[in-house]
Amino acid sequence: MAKQQLLLVDADPRSLRVLEVSLKKAGYSVTTAKDGADALAKLELSTPDLILSDTRLPNLDGYGLVRKLKERLDWASIPIVFLTSQKSIEDKIRGLELGVEDYLTKPIFVRELIARVNLLLARRAREGFVTRQMTTTGRTRFSGSLADMGIVDLIQTFEVSRKSGIVHLFYESGDAHIHFRDGKVVDAALGGLVGEEAVYRALLLNEGTFEVEFCKVDNPDLIEVTTQGLLMEGMRRVDEWGKLLEALPPLTTVFEVHSGELLERLNEIPDELNGILRLFDGKRTLMQVVDASPFEDLSTLSTISKLYFEGLLVPVEAQPAEHGDDMILSEAFVPVESRRQPEMGHAQPPIRRVAGAAV
Incomplete structure (x- = not known):
């Protein structure tokens, strides 16, 4: 060699x-x-x-x-x-x-x-494999493990090769799809999330498989930011997500609102946080609350962290999650460790964009 x-x-x-x-x-x-x-x-x-x-x-x-x-x-x-x-x-x-x-x-x-x-050089070799697959006559699909080639590598390889197609991502509790036209990310979907929010959530995945499909993509340009801009913002969010997770119980934890603390501090709580508080019904897991929130992932998790450290949220003891997939989901979306504890604030979180609706 x-x-x-x-x-x-x-x-x-x-x-x-x-x-x-x-x-x-x-x-x-x-x-x-x-x-x-x-x-x-x-x-x-x-x-x-x-x-x-x-x-x-x-x-x-x-x-x-x-x-x-x-x-x-x-x-x-x-x-x-x-x-x-x-x-x-x-x-x-x-x-x-x-x-x-x-x-x-x-x-x-x-x-x-x-x-x-x-x-x-090992990563370059993996990207070279993808590029060879992209240029192989008649080959329209190939697949692999995210442990061998991460989502960032897949996105960057599409960008360099300027190919059109779809990256399908599969993990135990769901799937995601990222669409490329001439190497640029133009659309994405993961669960109820679409566009940039779907890409940012997908970047949190640390296990699962992928399938690359080379094809013409007619989707509208739902994502207008450049691919490099998308990745830079995405990796910033991955880092922040991990920092918040380190200070919180696992994503499979079921929380409920501490009624006593809520009554004592009702006048201090901004109205926009009520929508998130109502999601903590003693049945939903932390990850299910993030999914159900009308606000984007990072803002929701940051708000939950503040509520938790203020004593407004308490774990429900020894109560299993309603959906078994949550344990897998918790493991799949834990990218890095965190290092700080946030303070209570009053800024309204950004609204998230979801499939079929603007909430």
Whole structure:
């Protein structure tokens, strides 16, 4: 099997040499460049599997290099990792917005760098499999596990290949469908959710299977935001969702309203929260309340967290969920851990968009 090729770009000769030797010892073929212009010249000779670049370079810096890469169709899909001494969040966001895959801050530990490179190249191999399936004559469908290829990877692969079709997602308690036209996400549905809200909920899935269907998509453009914008907002929501979940009981927990606390604090509770409070009937699970809420997922969960920590919601002891699927649903929609406890507020949550209605 041929060695995977890396292009290493760094203006510091010592750093360049150390990383080159380390990566070659790890089994990679490494080409080096001293600045962005030199890197472009090396790219004309051979296309690498991955680029590792410092951001501070003479002639053409790392950000300029990325812009040049994105202008060329044959280079646009090459994964790029920034190696930099710049530690500000603004610099990191700038790189990610340009399409950089990862961002490592100097001093760089070789073991961490190699681990990141291995992960990125493994993901590229999976995406390459999808792309090959997309271009195989007569092949209109293929399927796989979300454990092997996540939803973000599927969306980005459609975007790069500029194909039209549908990604069908299946998990124990339901299914979802994301529609693409020329690589752009134009519509989606999950349960009663449609459009962007359906994509944001789908991004929470951490288990299940997918089926990709290549076909003409006539759905109207219900999703107007760019695919990259959709993913950036979606991953922000995934992070916030996980933070809230860590501070709450499991999604399978059944809650009821603490009548005593409610009576004492009735005048303090904003009217818009009454709609959510009424959903806690001692029978619905936490996830069922999120589904039934007229507000979007993140706002609903944030409001529930506030009510819970204010003592207005209490778990119903030893009461099983009405629907067995909720245990699966709870496990499927827990992406990351949380780290903070919110405070009671009075802002009205955004209204969610659901299939067939505007609530």
